[in-house]
Amino acid sequence: MGSSSIIVYIPPVLFGLVALTFLVLRQQRIVTNWQWGAGFAQTALGFSLSTFPIEPTFDAFTSGMIFIGAAYCYSSAVFDHFQARSYDRERHWFVGAYTLLLVYFVFGLQSLRYQLFLTDIAFACLIGMALVSAFSKARRNADKWLVASIALVVVDTVARAGYFFFHTDGSDSFSDFVDSAYNLAVHVTTITICMTFPFSALVASGVAALERHREAAERDPLTSLFNRRGFEAALGGDGASDGAVLVCDIDHFKQINDTLGHAVGDAVIAAVADMLRQVSGDDAVTARFGGEEFVVFLPRRQLPEALASGERMRQTVCEKDWRFFGLTRTVTVSIDLVREGESDPHAAIARADRALYAAKAAGRNRVFQAGHEADANLSELASA
Structure with a gap:
């Protein structure tokens, strides 16, 4: 050559x-x-x-x-x-x-x-x-x-x-x-x-x-959960799907930031995110919408099953030993649930979000349904 x-x-x-x-x-x-x-x-x-x-x-x-x-x-x-x-x-x-x-x-x-x-x-x-x-x-x-x-x-x-x-x-x-x-x-x-x-x-x-x-x-950098944009993309362009929406808020979170600092606050948010992700199931769409607020979409869940899932989330957070984080009190969450049928989950999020803050006035560390306390009848619904 x-x-x-x-x-x-x-x-x-x-x-x-x-x-x-x-x-x-x-x-x-x-x-x-x-x-x-x-x-x-x-x-x-x-x-x-x-x-x-x-x-x-x-x-x-x-x-x-x-x-x-x-x-x-x-x-x-x-x-x-x-x-x-x-x-x-x-x-x-x-x-x-x-x-x-x-x-x-x-x-x-x-x-x-x-x-x-x-x-x-x-x-x-x-x-x-x-x-x-x-x-x-x-x-x-x-x-x-x-x-x-x-x-x-x-x-x-x-x-x-x-x-x-x-x-x-x-x-x-x-x-x-x-x-x-x-x-x-x-x-x-x-x-x-x-x-x-x-x-x-x-x-x-x-x-x-x-x-x-x-x-x-589409991901929240602190928790690796979806952010609002990722949540909407995961649900699809129109967001229409059958299922239940849980809006979760960490109780008295501002006190944690004010007394222990934002680094501890971020650690608490990340820990709660991990627990929500583990409890909600593989098919759930879990997102952090900002601050201490999380949203979980549970596809194809009927009301008793969705309420039971919310209660498991609440108990998991409440029963964790938070002393490792420098906390002397238990961290709790309040959860509001909306069952949507064939409706738009985004509308449910807005409605549940508004109801959550009103419902927390009746007491925190609870699961609510559409702004009304659901703890009292949870066991009955879950066994139905």
Whole structure:
């Protein structure tokens, strides 16, 4: 293969552009890790060595270290993207063993075939580790595409390594690498098959960034519950659904802030949020509407079941040992319930919210129904 062929310039240029894109995205805080950019930059540098060789032995060893560094960064980026265990210690040992073998094959055996086979297999193993961890975690279509493209890279790398090592009799001299059939095959498969990898990584990272932005816009940062916007989005555009609405308010919360400070107040809010989330059930939509006020939508709940859920929430908060928070008294909540049938839950929230403050004048630490105390008949309703 002539070194002037246009094909040799395509991989370093493309991978360099992808690396630059990831660098810009990270500076804009759209991409959260640096490993994608580092991996693609190293790949571009590795291909540049075959396009602009320096000295054969130096090129063989340096390119091997560059490509294994790229594989390490790729695997780190995949682990981070899918929030999977990264196996750092195991990968460090693997790279250390690879480096020792590379030194032996390059400077001891001085064998191009062994050096290429070793680098390809080690590259595939590192990315393959990430592939195994990511396979079961890919839920979004963009993530599935990323996993599929990683699998293509692994298959291509292993197939090429096996074919050229076991079924061809190419030159074993480092000086013949640039014009070898192997180098041409690497460039061709990279441009055709493996180029899906960097673009799928870009798409998957972009989709993940959009979801993080949406989560940040729809979640309360203190409690991780939905905020008002997230609550409305979770219920759907028109908000119409059959179920019950519980409006929950922490009793005498201002006293906690005034006597113990806002840090303790925030801790109490976060603790109450956790309890409401645990008691309300997996299908419930739980939100913090601001301050010490929470709203829980219980889909498809009839009145007795909804009242029982509200009572469990009240008891859970009341029975907690709050001394860890520096409190000398029990924290309690007042809950107002509206059963909506087919009506709009948002209208129920407004009505329950107004009724709650009037109802608290009759006594706190209670569950009310539509502004009327429901504790007295709770057991009867729950058993109906």
